[in-house]
Amino acid sequence: GENVEQHPSTLSVQEGDSAVIKCTYSDSASNYFPWYKQELGKGPQLIIDIRSNVGEKKDQRIAVTLNKTAKHFSLHITETQPEDSAVYFCAPPSGAGSYQLTFGKGTKLSVIP
C-alpha cells in the first residue's frame, strides 16, 4: 500500500502571506494527486488535483506542484485569507490502478487576520 507523509502538521500564517504544505508518497506508479480541504464538522472538499503528466496546476490562489522523481507534491496557497483556515489533506491513490485513496495525517492551517 501507499505510505503517505504530510508536513507540517500545523501551520500559522498572517493574512496575505503564502502557505505551502508538502506530501510525500511511496508508490512510484501513482498518477493522481489530490488535495482536500476539510472545515470543522464537514466532509472533505476537493480543492485541486494533478495528474502525473503535468508538473504544476494553478487555480486562482491555489496551486499544486508535482515532483515525480522525488515522489512528493505540494499545495501552495497565496494571498491567504481567514476563510482558508481549515485542515488540508493530501490523498494519493492506495496503489497503481487503485480507486482507493490514502489520506495523509492532515495539516491544520490557521490564517491570522
Add this chain to the structure above:
Amino acid sequence: GAVVSQHPSRVICKSGTSVKIECRSLDFQATTMFWYRQFPKKSLMLMATSNEGSKATYEQGVEKDKFLINHASLTLSTLTVTSAHPEDSSFYICSARDGDRPSNEQFFGPGTRLTVL
C-alpha cells in the same frame, strides 16, 4: 454537479441499538462508494469499498458483521452500525466515484456524527 448527500447528519443512540446511515449521489451514478470514519483531530480511515450490486470489501481490522454495507443501486449506499457501543462514536463519511469521470476522483458527503450513549 457531483453532489453527495448523507443522512442523518447527526444521530445519538443508546448502546446496543443499530443505526443506519444513508449516502446518496444526487446527480451522477456512483459505480463505487467508500465509507470512512474519522476520530477527532485525526485523518480519515477507509473502512470499506463497495461496488454497486456486489459485496463490500472491508479494510483490515474492520468487522464486516458490525458495519454492514449495502450498495443496492447506483445512487445509494447504506452503512448500518449494528449493536453500537460508545467506542463506535465517530464521524462517518462516505464518498462516491463517478463512473463517467477520471477514475480516482472521489466526491465526499458532509458526514454523519454518531454518538453512542
